[in-house]
Amino acid sequence: MVGFLSLPRELRNTIYHYYVFEADGYYFEYESGKLRTSGNRPIDLALMYTCTFVAAEMHQLALRSNTLNFATICSDKAYRFEVLFEQLRSYRDKIVHTLIHPTISLYHTPDMDVKLLLRFPQFEPWLQLLRKLQGSGISDGSCRGFLTDCPWPDVVDSAFRDFQGYMIELLSRDTDFPEALAKFYDAQAQVLRSVYRINRLHQNMATFLNSTLLWSGPEPWTIPSDEELARADEILGPPPWTCSLSKRVRWRFSAAAAAIHFFKSASRSTRLGTRNIVLHEDRQCVAYPECHISGLISLCLQNPQLHIERRINIWRNVLVSVLSHHSTEHRSMTLEWALGANDKFHAYDRHIPKNISRTFSPWITEASALSTNGIPINSFSLIFDGDPALDQSSEIFEILKDDAAWQVAQVQWYTENSMSSELLAQYYPEKWRMPGSLGTKVLGFYVSEDFPQALDDIVQGKSCIRCNFPLTGNLYDPKRVLERNQHLIQIPTGDPDRDRPPSLLWHRRWLVHRYHNPVRLSPPLPSFFADLALEDIISDEQQHVT
Numbered sequence: 001m002v003g004f005l006s007l008p009r010e011l012r013n014t015i016y017h018y019y020v021f022e023a024d025g026y027y028f029e030y031e032s033g034k035l036r037t038s039g040n041r042p043i044d045l046a047l048m049y050t051c052t053f054v055a056a057e058m059h060q061l062a063l064r065s066n067t068l069n070f071a072t073i074c075s076d077k078a079y080r081f082e083v084l085f086e087q088l089r090s091y092r093d094k095i096v097h098t099l100i101h102p103t104i105s106l107y108h109t110p111d112m113d114v115k116l117l118l119r120f121p122q123f124e125p126w127l128q129l130l131r132k133l134q135g136s137g138i139s140d141g142s143c144r145g146f147l148t149d150c151p152w153p154d155v156v157d158s159a160f161r162d163f164q165g166y167m168i169e170l171l172s173r174d175t176d177f178p179e180a181l182a183k184f185y186d187a188q189a190q191v192l193r194s195v196y197r198i199n200r201l202h203q204n205m206a207t208f209l210n211s212t213l214l215w216s217g218p219e220p221w222t223i224p225s226d227e228e229l230a231r232a233d234e235i236l237g238p239p240p241w242t243c244s245l246s247k248r249v250r251w252r253f254s255a256a257a258a259a260i261h262f263f264k265s266a267s268r269s270t271r272l273g274t275r276n277i278v279l280h281e282d283r284q285c286v287a288y289p290e291c292h293i294s295g296l297i298s299l300c301l302q303n304p305q306l307h308i309e310r311r312i313n314i315w316r317n318v319l320v321s322v323l324s325h326h327s328t329e330h331r332s333m334t335l336e337w338a339l340g341a342n343d344k345f346h347a348y349d350r351h352i353p354k355n356i357s358r359t360f361s362p363w364i365t366e367a368s369a370l371s372t373n374g375i376p377i378n379s380f381s382l383i384f385d386g387d388p389a390l391d392q393s394s395e396i397f398e399i400l401k402d403d404a405a406w407q408v409a410q411v412q413w414y415t416e417n418s419m420s421s422e423l424l425a426q427y428y429p430e431k432w433r434m435p436g437s438l439g440t441k442v443l444g445f446y447v448s449e450d451f452p453q454a455l456d457d458i459v460q461g462k463s464c465i466r467c468n469f470p471l472t473g474n475l476y477d478p479k480r481v482l483e484r485n486q487h488l489i490q491i492p493t494g495d496p497d498r499d500r501p502p503s504l505l506w507h508r509r510w511l512v513h514r515y516h517n518p519v520r521l522s523p524p525l526p527s528f529f530a531d532l533a534l535e536d537i538i539s540d541e542q543q544h545v546t
Contacts, residue, residue: 005053016058017065019047025067025278028262030075035068035262060273067276070255070262072283073223078251080229081222082286087236088217092164095171095181104184105134107177112170120163122155156365158220158291169216220287221257221295246332250536255279256292256310263299272303279310282385284321284331284536290362293370293380300379311383312363314393315525318384320533322355335537338530348530354514356396357403361447364454367465377464386469388524393469396519401459404452406445406513409481410506445510485509 004012024038035043048058098104113127171177213235218224224232256279263271277296281289293310300306312318321331338348367382386393457463459471485506521527 009057012057016047016061020045020058020062021065025069025276026062027069027071028258030073030258030261033262033265060269063270063273064275067278068259068274069278069280070259071280072252072255072285073258074250074252075223076251077224077226077229078253078286079246079249080233081218081224081253082251084217084229084232084236085220085287088213089161092161092168095168096164098181098184099130100133101184102134104181107171107174107180108134112167115170116163116167119166120159122159123163126163156291156369157362158288158294158366159369161288165216219295220289221254221260221292222287223253223257223261248538249332249335250283250538252283252285254285254287254289254292255281256289256295257285257287260292260295263296271299274303274306277306277308279308281310281317282313284317288362290366293367293382294373297370297373297375300375304376304379306379308380309383310367310380311385313385313387314360314396315386315389316532316535318359318363319352319356319396319529320536322352322359322529335533338534339537348533349520349528350515350518352529353399353517353519354511356399356519357447357451360400361451364458364465365448365450368450368454368463370464380464382465384465384467384469386467389521390469392521392525393467394471397467397469397471399517399519401455403445403447404455405478406481406510407447408452409478409485410445410503412478413482413485413506414502445507 007015022037026035026043027038027040028034029036029040037043043062045058045062048055099108108130116127117124213232217232218228259277259279279293293308296308300308334348363382363384367380370380371377384393384397386396454463454465458465458467519529521529526532
């Protein structure tokens with residue numbers, strides 16, 4: 001009788017593969033921290049343990065043969081973590097805003113700019129703008145939004161957050177800065193508390209800055225422990241906003257965060273043996289989920305044979321976040337509004353189309369930037385998942401292409417009509433004139449510098465981003481948009497629009513166009529976007545059981 005080990009190696013390999021292979025791959029179970037099969041059964045590797053010879057032949061075979069699946073994680077900690085990030089973002093913005101004030105701008109030195117540009121050269125226009133505002137004498141806040149809200153060209157959102165954090169770190173190295181900032185807030189305490197709803201931050205600014213939490217806090221893809229959240233709460237204090245519905249909303253960590261959490265404690269053998277990972281981003285998640293894939297760059301560099309596929313459901317992830325992006329308060333209040341609305345379309349759905357492109361854009365720009373951030377070009381793909389309505393998903397993508405045409409048309413219009421010094425002086429007061437071409441992008445309809453080209457690459461199959469629904473044609477022709485809006489340069493004398501920046505007029509025209517082309521859902525989707533969003537509300541019965 002021929003023994004198993006007497007069989008040819010090729011036959012043994014076939015048997016090994018058949019033994020370990022699971023058609024649906026392995027799934028990460030967050031509660032146990034372990035991988036399991038799709039039927040929630042433990043992974044059976046008993047054959048490996050029959051002898052050391054078989055164990056050596058099967059080494060890493062289960063990981064090489066099976067896809068590792070990670071899904072979003074519903075957790076009470078996710079809400080607390082989102083609130084933490086909102087507070088940090090709010091406080092960073094306020095500190096940057098104070099740099100316009102003469103008493104604080106002294107701490108923004110030329111040497112600091114040199115260090116910032118060595119690490120973030122793409123933010124030179126931002127620093128030019130800050131210097132211009134510091135020298136303008138404007139300290140009433142009328143231009144401060146430009147420092148935190150502008151769609152800066154060639155810059156992804158996560159890079160701007162990193163830049164902002166590094167700037168505050170450099171400011172904090174001057175031992176006098178925390179105290180000076182604390183005195184500044186004390187002097188304006190009553191105004192600031194009424195306008196910004198400031199809490200404990202301004203009462204203990206020096207301690208807060210010296211804690212390093214503001215500029216070196218947890219990465220957005222972290223799944224923190226209760227102890228880490230408690231320490232952050234001690235420093236930040238309670239959030240200055242509350243909504244009664246917040247406790248009834250399902251808050252989730254991203255599938256990417258779940259994968260990072262797993263591999264952080266995985267053995268080197270597991271990290272090197274894994275070949276395929278699928279991240280199922282099926283629901284809206286906390287803490288800038290678009291950038292969470294960056295937390296897996298080190299794994300891709302360590303394991304060049306790894307491929308990560310990130311599947312983003314556009315209906316229950318991207319589009320439900322249109323009216324509540326990165327804001328626990330806004331999300332809770334919007335859901336409360338939709339919950340009590342008699343007319344869900346006018347209360348909720350009619351606002352969706354004007355925000356679609358800016359909601360998709362971070363997913364596109366963050367994924368497109370991965371190759372420049374070090375991830376191997378063949379190691380990652382992002383799939384926009386249109387399930388369960390593929391045809392309607394194609395219609396959503398047509399809105400993105402239409403918006404790209406409007407952006408291209410606006411830029412061409414400015415290039416042809418508004419860049420002369422005479423016209424710039426006619427339409428733009430001094431405070432609207434930004435360095436370079438930024439003035440064309442501050443208030444008009446503008447998504448991002450690379451948005452049109454990124455969409456064209458997706459349509460033509462040249463991108464790491466793909467869709468599982470049909471895409472047709474190239475971008476819309478911007479000539480049609482230009483033909484409809486040429487009159488913007490020929491505004492009659494006496495018309496109120498003559499004193500308004502052209503970008504405002506472009507934005508208004510685009511809004512009219514977008515509102516005249518609403519998105520209406522049909523089966524198998526529910527009747528309204530509001531109903532999709534409300535799926536994340538825990539009912540009274542479910543809450544009682546919990």
